[in-house]
Amino acid sequence: MQRQTATYLVLVVLAVYLLWPSAPPSPLRPSLVPAASPAALRRSLSAARVIEMATQSPLYNVRVPDTPGHAAAKAWLMAQLRQIDGFELTVHEFVDDTPLGRKAFANLIASSAPDAPRRIVLGAHYDSKLFDGFEFRGAIDSAVPCAMLLELAAGLSPLLPSAPPDLGFDIVLFDGEEAFVDWTATDSIYGARALAAKWAAEDRLARIELFTLIDLIGTGRHVFHDAHPASSGVFNRLADIEAAGRAAGWISDYQTPSYFRRGPSRMTVEDDHIPFLRRNVPVLHLIPVPFPSSWHTHADSASALEPKPIADILGILAEWLHSLVRPAARRNLRPRRPAHGMTKDEFLARIGRECDQYADAFESWDELFSLRGLDMKKRNIPVRQRRWILRKTEMYRQQHEPSDD
Numbered sequence: 001m002q003r004q005t006a007t008y009l010v011l012v013v014l015a016v017y018l019l020w021p022s023a024p025p026s027p028l029r030p031s032l033v034p035a036a037s038p039a040a041l042r043r044s045l046s047a048a049r050v051i052e053m054a055t056q057s058p059l060y061n062v063r064v065p066d067t068p069g070h071a072a073a074k075a076w077l078m079a080q081l082r083q084i085d086g087f088e089l090t091v092h093e094f095v096d097d098t099p100l101g102r103k104a105f106a107n108l109i110a111s112s113a114p115d116a117p118r119r120i121v122l123g124a125h126y127d128s129k130l131f132d133g134f135e136f137r138g139a140i141d142s143a144v145p146c147a148m149l150l151e152l153a154a155g156l157s158p159l160l161p162s163a164p165p166d167l168g169f170d171i172v173l174f175d176g177e178e179a180f181v182d183w184t185a186t187d188s189i190y191g192a193r194a195l196a197a198k199w200a201a202e203d204r205l206a207r208i209e210l211f212t213l214i215d216l217i218g219t220g221r222h223v224f225h226d227a228h229p230a231s232s233g234v235f236n237r238l239a240d241i242e243a244a245g246r247a248a249g250w251i252s253d254y255q256t257p258s259y260f261r262r263g264p265s266r267m268t269v270e271d272d273h274i275p276f277l278r279r280n281v282p283v284l285h286l287i288p289v290p291f292p293s294s295w296h297t298h299a300d301s302a303s304a305l306e307p308k309p310i311a312d313i314l315g316i317l318a319e320w321l322h323s324l325v326r327p328a329a330r331r332n333l334r335p336r337r338p339a340h341g342m343t344k345d346e347f348l349a350r351i352g353r354e355c356d357q358y359a360d361a362f363e364s365w366d367e368l369f370s371l372r373g374l375d376m377k378k379r380n381i382p383v384r385q386r387r388w389i390l391r392k393t394e395m396y397r398q399q400h401e402p403s404d405d
């Protein structure tokens with residue numbers, strides 16, 4: 001019986017594999033069946049595969065911008081990103097002056113639903129820091145974060161056809177994060193500065209609901225701080241997922257009491273998020289502070305990597321991303337009943353930002369709480385108000401009073 005069941009399962013898996021209507025899966029991933037639940041998505045991701053990608057591929061080259069090792073790492077990353085269905089690759093090339101002369105750079109951007117008005121950016125840098133005297137591979141800085149983004153994107157890929165149509169992801173692998181000599185405003189984050197300026201000129205920054213940056217993940221203690229008020233809600237959501245994961249037993253024993261340290265923190269670090277933060281983009285920066293002791297030393301290598309924190313953090317991010325792609329809560333939640341007889345017009349007036357000008361676009365209180373972003377777009381509500389209304393109705397469901405801040 002067991003053997004028959006196993007045979008049957010093999011046949012089903014084979015049939016799904018053969019009949020799946022997308023391009024052939026990457027050789028790194030055996031299956032591209034959509035993960036129906038957050039747990040299924042989490043379980044489909046592999047820290048071992050992340051470590052393999054980060055350390056057994058050209059990504060592990062010394063990859064200082066404008067060198068052959070960098071070119072090979074870039075070509076490998078581009079090939080990986082092109083294999084992930086549902087994402088379109090854009091290569092943002094530019095040149096800039098550095099203390100070591102003029103250099104060529106390239107940010108790699110893989111976008112799902114490129115025209116969708118709500119964007120979630122997931123970023124990490126793929127260049128490595130130049131050191132004289134030893135070959136710096138930057139396993140945690142940031143080969144592993146890049147490989148984590150590849151793994152997350154591949155896991156999300158089969159879910160994208162059923163994602164909210166107004167939501168898109170931008171996986172951004174930044175070039176030129178590291179200083180060539182010493183970290184200054186002009187000798188660092190070359191790629192992030194260029195991309196933030198480009199997207200500002202293209203009026204794309206207002207579409208970014210959250211700019212998430214991961215860095216220095218893979219060894220040592222990982223304590224993440226809630227350093228940016230605009231992303232505090234998401235930070236606490238990640239802390240909630242971690243707490244639930246500990247209770248359910250899928251978070252390892254690697255680190256106690258937690259990776260995500262709740263409570264506002266002033267612990268800010270300069271990194272690729274800065275040019276976006278300065279342009280008022282909401283930023284979530286997941287970098288361990290204090291930094292691991294191997295940071296910017298020869299010890300930041302493959303042999304120091306630990307699968308447990310990579311698996312734990314990958315799992316937390318996977319469950320969060322699943323909730324964005326499959327927002328069951330939004331679909332299943334009935335609108336919270338209006339308190340004190342509040343009308344939809346009063347609600348829209350109280351949340352400010354001129355949302356009350358669009359009161360007539362909603363026929364009822366229930367419609368105010370059930371329309372998705374794309375429906376609001378069809379009713380000519382501008383993106384700024386759409387985002388604010390979606391945010392404020394969700395907050396109201398969570399028992400926050402309507403307010404204009």
Ligand SMILES: [Zn+2]
Nearest residue numbers: 129141178296
């Ligand atoms: Zn670094």
